[in-house]
Amino acid sequence: MTVRPDPGAFALDSFLDQQEQKSLLRFVVCGSVDHGKSTLIGRLLYEAKLLFQDQLEALMGTAAAASGAGGTAHQEIDFSLLLDGLVAEREQKITIDVAYRLFTTDRRKFIVADAPGHEQYTRNMATGASTADLALILVNAAEGLTSQTRRHSLIVSTLGVRHLVVAVNKMDLVGWSQERFDRIEADFRAFAADLDVADVTFIPVAARSGDNVVNRSPHMAWYRGPTLLAHLEQADIAPHDEQPFRMPIQWVNRPNAEFRGYSGLITAGEVFSGMAVQIWPSGRLVRVERIVTAGGDADLAVAGESVTLTFDQEVDASRGDVLAEAGAAPLVSDRLSARVVWMSEQPLTPEGRYLVKAATATAQATAGAEMQVIDLDSRRALPSARIANNEIGACVLTLDRLISVDRYRANRATGGFIILDPESYDTIGLGIVEAADTAQPRARIPAAPGPDGVKRLLTRTHESRLRSAAKALTWRIVASLVAFAILLALTGSVGIAGSVALADIVGRTILYYLHERMWARIAWGNQGTSPPAARSC
Amino acid sequence: ILREAVAECSNPVLLYSIGKDSAVLLHLARKAFAPGKLPFRLLHIDTTWKFRDMIAFRDAQARELGLDLIVHTNADGLKRGISPIIHGSDLYTDVMKTQALRQALDAYGFNAAFGGARRDEEASRSKERVFSLRNAQHRWDPKRQRPEPWRLYNGRARRGESVRVFPLSNWTELDVWLYIHQENIPVVPLYFAAPRPVVERDGLLIMIDDARLPLKPGEQPQIRTVRFRTLGCYPLTGAIESEAASVPDIIRELIESRYSERRGRLIDHDGPGSMERKKQEGYF
Numbered sequence A: 001m002t003v004r005p006d007p008g009a010f011a012l013d014s015f016l017d018q019q020e021q022k023s024l025l026r027f028v029v030c031g032s033v034d035h036g037k038s039t040l041i042g043r044l045l046y047e048a049k050l051l052f053q054d055q056l057e058a059l060m061g062t063a064a065a066a067s068g069a070g071g072t073a074h075q076e077i078d079f080s081l082l083l084d085g086l087v088a089e090r091e092q093k094i095t096i097d098v099a100y101r102l103f104t105t106d107r108r109k110f111i112v113a114d115a116p117g118h119e120q121y122t123r124n125m126a127t128g129a130s131t132a133d134l135a136l137i138l139v140n141a142a143e144g145l146t147s148q149t150r151r152h153s154l155i156v157s158t159l160g161v162r163h164l165v166v167a168v169n170k171m172d173l174v175g176w177s178q179e180r181f182d183r184i185e186a187d188f189r190a191f192a193a194d195l196d197v198a199d200v201t202f203i204p205v206a207a208r209s210g211d212n213v214v215n216r217s218p219h220m221a222w223y224r225g226p227t228l229l230a231h232l233e234q235a236d237i238a239p240h241d242e243q244p245f246r247m248p249i250q251w252v253n254r255p256n257a258e259f260r261g262y263s264g265l266i267t268a269g270e271v272f273s274g275m276a277v278q279i280w281p282s283g284r285l286v287r288v289e290r291i292v293t294a295g296g297d298a299d300l301a302v303a304g305e306s307v308t309l310t311f312d313q314e315v316d317a318s319r320g321d322v323l324a325e326a327g328a329a330p331l332v333s334d335r336l337s338a339r340v341v342w343m344s345e346q347p348l349t350p351e352g353r354y355l356v357k358a359a360t361a362t363a364q365a366t367a368g369a370e371m372q373v374i375d376l377d378s379r380r381a382l383p384s385a386r387i388a389n390n391e392i393g394a395c396v397l398t399l400d401r402l403i404s405v406d407r408y409r410a411n412r413a414t415g416g417f418i419i420l421d422p423e424s425y426d427t428i429g430l431g432i433v434e435a436a437d438t439a440q441p442r443a444r445i446p447a448a449p450g451p452d453g454v455k456r457l458l459t460r461t462h463e464s465r466l467r468s469a470a471k472a473l474t475w476r477i478v479a480s481l482v483a484f485a486i487l488l489a490l491t492g493s494v495g496i497a498g499s500v501a502l503a504d505i506v507g508r509t510i511l512y513y514l515h516e517r518m519w520a521r522i523a524w525g526n527q528g529t530s531p532p533a534a535r536s537c
Numbered sequence B: 001i002l003r004e005a006v007a008e009c010s011n012p013v014l015l016y017s018i019g020k021d022s023a024v025l026l027h028l029a030r031k032a033f034a035p036g037k038l039p040f041r042l043l044h045i046d047t048t049w050k051f052r053d054m055i056a057f058r059d060a061q062a063r064e065l066g067l068d069l070i071v072h073t074n075a076d077g078l079k080r081g082i083s084p085i086i087h088g089s090d091l092y093t094d095v096m097k098t099q100a101l102r103q104a105l106d107a108y109g110f111n112a113a114f115g116g117a118r119r120d121e122e123a124s125r126s127k128e129r130v131f132s133l134r135n136a137q138h139r140w141d142p143k144r145q146r147p148e149p150w151r152l153y154n155g156r157a158r159r160g161e162s163v164r165v166f167p168l169s170n171w172t173e174l175d176v177w178l179y180i181h182q183e184n185i186p187v188v189p190l191y192f193a194a195p196r197p198v199v200e201r202d203g204l205l206i207m208i209d210d211a212r213l214p215l216k217p218g219e220q221p222q223i224r225t226v227r228f229r230t231l232g233c234y235p236l237t238g239a240i241e242s243e244a245a246s247v248p249d250i251i252r253e254l255i256e257s258r259y260s261e262r263r264g265r266l267i268d269h270d271g272p273g274s275m276e277r278k279k280q281e282g283y284f
């Protein structure tokens, strides 16, 4: 009997392990028109052997069709065509929006956001950058840094992209010159010195011929760094510091009277059963009882996971509230100082009415009159009466209710928001929280018993006078009826019992009311609501 | 994504097309709302030309999982006898799929519909949003699509307008199969290789699923070991020759494949930009 390996037994388990260990890198590609962005992305997909045969055939077909019937259909593939999915765009020869493309190598999965460098570039790039860990910035070696390069870099760093890769493209046009490359690197470093990024990497490439894209270039022996794909595969994008637990409540799961769970995506940190968390804006302190998932309860859940939590007590929490690690409160405010990227023909003005959606909370909003627009070339903030389409500006948004956010720099998921038109519901802007006014909120912030159970003093009463009087009266009637019954039983006289009860109702009601008003002015021992001192994280 | 749509849209529905993507979508939806039940209904647009195995699978799933499933067919198209064989894939797709879907969405007043489309399927989908806005005529306007920064999805729509929601946007075909394997999700047996009667037509292997498929001169039915990478209406869906009879087999085959999955779909080849045009008209 011959023993031969089962042809079906490819190592599925080890393959699955490998898949599970693969990290995901989301990156955004920016470059001015004609710097070779489409060619570069197409090249990456092609060289990493990620193009399917039929896609290539379609590409060849398009190439042949484009060169005309009688024309010499020269078969050099134009990789940029691969990326143009929409007919309208291909006809106008422009790409009008962000496109997302997926590819996988043995080491990593990639989602590439391709934000074109045309008129709408600011908004498109901001959208693409919002989810990116890394930005790939194309520079034409023959042209060097342009104002566009600077703008793109500024936009991606504003949106919190911490890792930059500058691909100096078309190196063939400058004779593969190291001097030229070094000059561009020096220029960029000088410009980027005060950008808020963690690292910048420079790689000389030629997208059309593929030099240093996936394979090392034979023309640039002087360059000893990794190829572009190798760098993307190994770039370290791990968050620098631990963040406290955050989970915006998305949905209250109440299938029956016994179960009440709070569902959401954990956007930062981790949660374990038994952990003390606070529900914001109320600040209510609870303990996590169970972490419910469809596959059974978990003891621990971490950022990126969607879970359902139950608490040790019945609370009034709903969609829009944010669960946070006890003692690590978010910013609770109705006044947000924000950077805004505007995306509508109708500018942002102080007269406009808007909706703000931050995590799962939605509030009505207006913008304060003191606005600024950032000049992307000088990086200066200039006073302005409006923020127009495609501009980045700064303003203070006043909301009709308290919401819980974080500073964008501290936490992207709870620090970014979108602005909607309250009539069309279109998304017309995106914003990032720079600061929130927690000192003098217009709406009152309910007091929070902190994790240590500290009770705040009440400085103002909520009992109205009329309510105090009504309470006094109802209590008096009940008490006096009892008194009447007792006196009647003791004396047997309706007259005596009646007149004592009547005097009691009138006299003591007045006394009770005065007593109640006195207490209403005393803060001691009260656990109600208060405008607390400034709260920030 | 699933919960967000349910929280923001008053009347959502899951478009259940019976294929592997729908199977994954349904599985995810059940997980998203566990231990509760699905807070929406399922809708299947039945063109009457689906593989018989698909319909059997659909009904078994509905029974087993206790699904609230609506099955809709364009009665007018049926009466007119619109068929993929006589009328061609373009007209047929428009009447029996696109129009049928609009009818059902209007009849039930659904203002959000979940679909299993993925960005890696076809070039025009790379720009599709996760929440894709449709006007009152169910048309997709490339100029009025909403930016989607971070994970902040916007599911609000004016009265009459609706959103299509694609939770699997960023999944690849391989992701789908790996997940089916990991979660042990049942799928239609047609995905697995077996000897089946097929004819070669326009470069595709078309399975003879019932007596309605007329043979052209010279066409010889033959039994070949085939499977499907994508499932639709049988006269329009090409099989591939394959020995992959299990999910791990399929995963291996996929890793080695040189062709993308939509290759087996006739309707994607109706001309340049055909998918984009169909989408603007309201095709899913």
Ligand SMILES: Nc1nc2c(ncn2[C@@H]2O[C@H](COP(=O)(O)OP(=O)(O)O)[C@@H](O)[C@H]2O)c(=O)[nH]1
Pocket: A031, A032, A033, A034, A035, A036, A037, A038, A039, A040, A080, A169, A170, A171, A172, A173, A205, A206, A207, A208, A209
């Ligand atoms: N010489 C040279 N030309 C290139 C290179 N990469 C791209 N190009 C050309 O530059 C032009 C613009 O490229 P494209 O990818 O469409 O640029 P995009 O507008 O940034 O997407 C095309 O004609 C490309 O063939 C390169 O490495 N060297």
